[in-house]
Amino acid sequence: MLSDFANVLIFLIVGCVLVLISVLLSRLLHKRVPTDGKYVPYECGEDSVGDTRIKFNLRFYIIALVFLIFDVEIALLFPWGRIFKQLGLLAFIEMLIFVAILLVGLAYVWGKGDLEWVKTFGRIENESETNDTRET
Structure with missing residues (x-):
């Protein structure tokens, strides 16, 4: 029974390590180019009309x-x-x-x-x- 739990634990640890590696690599390798266009909501290539924040x-x-x-x-x-x-x-x-x-x-x-x-x-x-x- 302990070996079954160990397999699950190893799976979780390996999954978490892979996620951490991918996040760290993406932070290290990507280009940082801050522009105002990155803060505008994207609506299928069309310019936004009106306020994009609506009350739900x-x-x-x-x-x-x-x-x-x-x-x-x-x-x-x-x-x-x-x-x-x-x-x-x-x-x-x-x-x-x-x-x-x-x-x-x-x-x-x-x-x-x-x-x-x-x-x-x-x-x-x-x-x-x-x-x-x-x-x-």
């Missing part, structure tokens, strides 16, 4: 994060589903707790309204309510 909507981040969490859940459920009969009742209860925790998180995000694509902020007053208050 956080709804995409929330949706991607929820997707990633449930994607990892599926990746853990498939191997467990293959052998859960051999694992016994304790493993089944552990997986139920795992899924329940994820469902509580999903209910929280859903209840908070972060999964709705178009959110309404604040209270929208009815036109008849505003007319009634203006008359008095």
Whole structure:
């Protein structure tokens, strides 16, 4: 068993050494020519129009994060589903707790309204309510 771990450790060390060598060689051998053009974003050979920094909507981040969490859940459920009969009742209860925790998180995000694509902020007053208050 120790020899199996040693093979993995040697592989990791060799990989890290190769990365370090390539980074050091690229720093030593490349030409340093600072120009203003290097700080301009490249857009398929076209000149940039307007500001290239845009505000990224956080709804995409929330949706991607929820997707990633449930994607990892599926990746853990498939191997467990293959052998859960051999694992016994304790493993089944552990997986139920795992899924329940994820469902509580999903209910929280859903209840908070972060999964709705178009959110309404604040209270929208009815036109008849505003007319009634203006008359008095």
